[in-house]
Amino acid sequence: MPGAMSDPLQVSTIHCQPYRDQRPGTAGLRKKVEVFRQPHYLETFVEAILRTIAPPPGATLIVGGDGRYLNEHGIELITRMAAAHGIGKVVTGIGGLLSTPAASLLIRRQRAAGGLLLTASHNPGGPSGDFGIKFNTPSGGQAPASLSEAIFATACEIHDYRLASLPPLDLHRPGRQRFGSFTLEVIDGPAVYAELMESLFDFERMAAWLRDGHRLRFDALHAVTGPYAEEIFCRRLGAPRESLLHAEPLPDFGGFHPDPNPVDAAHLIALANDAAAPDLIAASDGDGDRNMILGPGMLVHPCDSVAVMLANAQQLPGYRDGFPGVARSMPTSRALDAVARELGLPCYETPTGWRYFCNLLDAGLIGLCGEESFGTGAAHTREKDGLWAVLFWLNLLAATGRSIPDIMRRHWQRFGRHYYQRHDYHVDDAGRAEALVAELRARLPALAGQDCAGSRVTLAEDFCYRDPVDGSESAQQGIRVFFADDSRIVYRLSGTGTSGATLRVYLERHEPAAGRHDAEAGEQLAAVAKRARLLGRIEHFTGLAEPSARI
Ligand code: G1P
Ligand code: ZN
Numbered sequence: 001m002p003g004a005m006s007d008p009l010q011v012s013t014i015h016c017q018p019y020r021d022q023r024p025g026t027a028g029l030r031k032k033v034e035v036f037r038q039p040h041y042l043e044t045f046v047e048a049i050l051r052t053i054a055p056p057p058g059a060t061l062i063v064g065g066d067g068r069y070l071n072e073h074g075i076e077l078i079t080r081m082a083a084a085h086g087i088g089k090v091v092t093g094i095g096g097l098l099s100t101p102a103a104s105l106l107i108r109r110q111r112a113a114g115g116l117l118l119t120a121s122h123n124p125g126g127p128s129g130d131f132g133i134k135f136n137t138p139s140g141g142q143a144p145a146s147l148s149e150a151i152f153a154t155a156c157e158i159h160d161y162r163l164a165s166l167p168p169l170d171l172h173r174p175g176r177q178r179f180g181s182f183t184l185e186v187i188d189g190p191a192v193y194a195e196l197m198e199s200l201f202d203f204e205r206m207a208a209w210l211r212d213g214h215r216l217r218f219d220a221l222h223a224v225t226g227p228y229a230e231e232i233f234c235r236r237l238g239a240p241r242e243s244l245l246h247a248e249p250l251p252d253f254g255g256f257h258p259d260p261n262p263v264d265a266a267h268l269i270a271l272a273n274d275a276a277a278p279d280l281i282a283a284s285d286g287d288g289d290r291n292m293i294l295g296p297g298m299l300v301h302p303c304d305s306v307a308v309m310l311a312n313a314q315q316l317p318g319y320r321d322g323f324p325g326v327a328r329s330m331p332t333s334r335a336l337d338a339v340a341r342e343l344g345l346p347c348y349e350t351p352t353g354w355r356y357f358c359n360l361l362d363a364g365l366i367g368l369c370g371e372e373s374f375g376t377g378a379a380h381t382r383e384k385d386g387l388w389a390v391l392f393w394l395n396l397l398a399a400t401g402r403s404i405p406d407i408m409r410r411h412w413q414r415f416g417r418h419y420y421q422r423h424d425y426h427v428d429d430a431g432r433a434e435a436l437v438a439e440l441r442a443r444l445p446a447l448a449g450q451d452c453a454g455s456r457v458t459l460a461e462d463f464c465y466r467d468p469v470d471g472s473e474s475a476q477q478g479i480r481v482f483f484a485d486d487s488r489i490v491y492r493l494s495g496t497g498t499s500g501a502t503l504r505v506y507l508e509r510h511e512p513a514a515g516r517h518d519a520e521a522g523e524q525l526a527a528v529a530k531r532a533r534l535l536g537r538i539e540h541f542t543g544l545a546e547p548s549a550r551i
Contacts, residue, residue, distance in 0.1 A: 006023025006403065008165045009180050011084040016040035022048065022146040022155040026353045026495035028525030028526030030120045033069055035498075036131045038319035041163070042070075046078055046116070047162070049135050052147070055113035058088035058181075062106045062136075064098025064189070065118030066124035066224040066287035067191045067249035072096050074118045074133070075549030083182040084162035087113070093189035096171045097249060099224045099288030101377070101385035102193045104140035108381070109192075114138055117155050119287035123498065125223075126252030130498050134501055141382035145474065152210035174222035175184070179438035180484020196380060197232060197388065200318030202396045207237045209398035215278035216391065219245040219268060222254035225284040258285050260292030260386075263549050268294055279403065280394055284286040289354075290374040294545045300393075301521075303420050304332035308411050309392055312341045316392065319378075323367030327360055329353070330463050330478055331490040331506040333418040342415070350463045350493065351477035351543075358382050359469040372422060372506065385519055412517040416510055419524040422493075423505045423547035425538060430501035433493055436541035437503075440479050440491060447481065453531040455483040463490075481535065486510045489532045505532050522550060 022045050063078050065071040109113045120132030135143045166179050175185045220226035226247035235238040257264040260283035272294040281294040293300040313319035327348035328336045340347035350356035357369045370376040375384035383491035427433050447460035463477040478492035489510040494502035505530045539545050
C-alpha cells in the first residue's frame with residue numbers, strides 16, 4: 001500500500017446498541033465465545049475501556065492474549081480501535097501471545113497507559129469455550145473495582161465506536177510496523193520475560209541440577225506458557241526437550257481444561273504417583289499466571305507453597321534480603337501466617353482476587369503473596385506468575401539438594417500442617433446459591449458461641465476488607481466461621497464463572513508441629529466438611545449431597 005504509511009489515519013464511526021451485561025467479575029469480563037460473537041459485543045466493551053481510561057494522545061498500550069479462540073481477531077480489532085483513539089503504539093507478542101504476567105511486566109517497563117489482556121484464564125477455550133478481556137492499569141495490575149464499575153457504566157451507554165482502517169497487520173513478524181503516526185510493535189515476549197527471571201534466580205545452579213540428572217516435567221496444557229517454557233527450560237537451562245509437555249499453544253488448548261489443579265490435571269497427579277516420577281512436575285494455566293507444583297508422590301498445595309517460599313526465600317539470589325511483608329487472600333490457609341509470625345513479618349489478609357494485592361505491592365508493604373487457587377507471585381510484576389513459581393521451586397531444589405517431599409515434611413515439622421481443601425458446588429440456578437449465602441449471612445449474628453457438629457463457633461462474620469493504602473472498603477467478601485478446635489470454614493460465590501453459580505466452601509484444620517502430617521487432606525477434613533454442609537444447609541439449597549469438585 002504505497003503512500004498509505006504517512007497518510008493520516010482514516011477513522012470511521014460505527015453505530016451500535018449498548019449491551020447491559022458487561023460488568024467485569026473477579027478478573028475481567030468473561031463470557032462464552034458465542035456471547036462475544038454477537039454483533040459489536042467486543043467492540044462495545046473495548047470502546048468503553050478506551051473512553052473510560054481516556055489515554056493521552058500518543059500513549060502506548062500493551063495488547064496480548066493467551067492464544068485462545070478469537071485471540072488474533074481480538075488483537076487486530078483492539079489495535080484498530082486503539083489507533084482510532086489516538087494511541088501511538090500498541091505492543092504485542094509474536095502471534096498476539098502474551099502471558100498475563102509478561103503483559104503486566106511490559107506495561108510497567110514500557111510505561112504504558114495500560115494493557116488489554118485477552119484471556120479467560122483457566123476456563124476452557126475453543127469455539128464452544130470461553131473468551132475474556134480485562135484491563136490492567138499503568139501499574140501493571142488489574143483494574144480496581146471502582147474502575148471496572150466505571151467501565152461497566154460506560155459500556156451501558158455506548159451507541160457507537162471508532163475504528164481506524166489499517167492495512168493487514170502481521171502479528172507473526174517481530175519488529176515495528178508503522179502506519180502514519182501509529183506503530184504496532186511485535187516483541188519476543190518469552191525473551192523479555194526470561195531475562196527478568198535470570199535476574200531473580202540462579203540459572204547456573206539450576207542448569208547444574210538438571211545436568212546432574214534431575215528430571216523436570218512442565219506441562220503447558222497447550223496454552224500460552226509453551227514458548228516461555230521452551231525459552232527458559234530448554235534454551236537457557238539446557239533441559240531436554242522431553243521436559244516439556246503440550247508446549248504448542250492451540251486455540252482450543254488441545255481440548256484440555258487449562259487449569260492446573262488435581263481435578264483438571266489429574267494426569268499430573270498420576271505422573272507424580274508413578275514409581276519413576278520426575279523430581280519436579282509443574283504446570284501453568286491458560287494465560288500463565290497459575291502454577292501447580294508436584295514432586296514424587298506429592299502435590300504441594302498452593303497454601304503451603306507460598307509458606308515454604310517465605311521460609312526459604314533467603315536461599316535464592318533475588319530474595320536474599322527477604323520481604324517487607326506478605327499477604328494471602330482470606331480463604332487461603334493460614335500456613336503463611338505461621339511463617340510470617342516466626343519471622344516477625346506483617347501478613348495481610350485480602351479478599352479473593354489478585355487485584356487486592358496490588359496496592360500492597362505498589363506501596364512496598366509486601367513482597368510475596370498467594371491464593372489457594374494455585375496463584376503465587378511477588379513484586380516483579382502485578383499479576384500472579386506461574387513460571388516464576390516453578391522457577392522458585394526449581395531454584396530451591398537446586399540450592400538445597402533436597403527433594404520436594406523432604407522440604408515439605410521439614411516445613412510441617414517446624415510450623416505444623418494446615419490441612420486444607422476447597423469444595424465447589426456447581427448449580428445451574430444461580431438464585432439457589434445466592435439464597436444459601438443470604439440465609440447464612442442473616443444467621444451470622446446468632447452463630448458465635450453455638451455448638452455445631454462437635455465444635456463451638458468462636459467467630460462468624462462476613463469478611464469486610466479495608467485497604468490499608470487507600471482506605472477503600474470491600475464488603476461481603478466471604479462468610480468465615482472459626483471454631484474452637486482451630487478449624488475454619490469459608491463460604492463464598494465464585495466471581496469468574498460464565499454460567500450458573502459455583503459455591504466455594506473452603507475447609508481448613510491445623511495439625512500442630514508435633515502432630516500427624518502424612519495423612520490425606522480429605523480424610524483429615526471429613527468432620528469439618530460435614531460441619532460445613534450442615535451449617536450452610538448446602539443440600540437443602542443446592543440439591544447436592546456431595547461437592548461437584550474437591551480441590
Ligand atoms: C477464582 C479464584 C481466585 C482467583 C480468580 C482469578 O475466582 O478463586 O482466587 O483470583 O479465580 O484467577 P472465583 O471464581 O473464586 O471468584
Ligand atoms: Zn490465569
